[in-house]
Every structure is written in C-alpha cells, then in structure tokens.
Amino acid sequence: MDIIRIIIAIILPPLGVFLQEGLGKHFWFNIILTILGYVPGIVHAVYIIARDDGRKVHA
Known part of the structure; x- marks a missing residue:
C-alpha cells in the first residue's frame, strides 16, 4: 500500500x-x-509516507 502512496506523492x-x-x-x-x-x-x-514512527499497528 505504501508504494501506491509514494507514486501518488510523486505525481501530486x-x-x-x-x-x-x-x-x-x-x-x-x-x-x-x-x-x-x-x-x-x-x-x-x-518522507512522511516512508517514516516509521510506530503509529501503524501491524497485525
């Protein structure tokens, strides 16, 4: 999912x-x-998308 967000971030x-x-x-x-x-x-x-600040919960 993050790769899609990074592509979106490059475009807009x-x-x-x-x-x-x-x-x-x-x-x-x-x-x-x-x-x-x-x-x-x-x-x-x-940077905002790629950082890992512990807010995501991985199940």
Missing part, C-alpha cells in the same frame, strides 16, 4: 500526505513546499 505531493496524515499540519506544510518548489514537496511527501 499534497495528496500523498493527505492520504497518510489527513488534513493536519503536515498537509498544509506540504502545500506550501509544493507551491514554493515541486521537488521539496515531493521530498517531504515521500
């Missing part, structure tokens, strides 16, 4: 962050980064 970075985090601070920060430069938006989106 804010959507990738939204699918991972919802409408929080990371989403709005990514909007700003994407407006300022497309590549920083992609880097941030991929």
Whole structure:
C-alpha cells in the first residue's frame, strides 16, 4: 500500500500526505513546499509516507 502512496506523492505531493496524515499540519506544510518548489514537496511527501514512527499497528 505504501508504494501506491509514494507514486501518488510523486505525481501530486499534497495528496500523498493527505492520504497518510489527513488534513493536519503536515498537509498544509506540504502545500506550501509544493507551491514554493515541486521537488521539496515531493521530498517531504515521500518522507512522511516512508517514516516509521510506530503509529501503524501491524497485525
């Protein structure tokens, strides 16, 4: 599932962050980064999706 989100993040970075985090601070920060430069938006989106901060529960 994460590979699909990463592909979405490369095409449209804010959507990738939204699918991972919802409408929080990371989403709005990514909007700003994407407006300022497309590549920083992609880097941030991929980082948000790829990080493992223990919030996911693996069954």
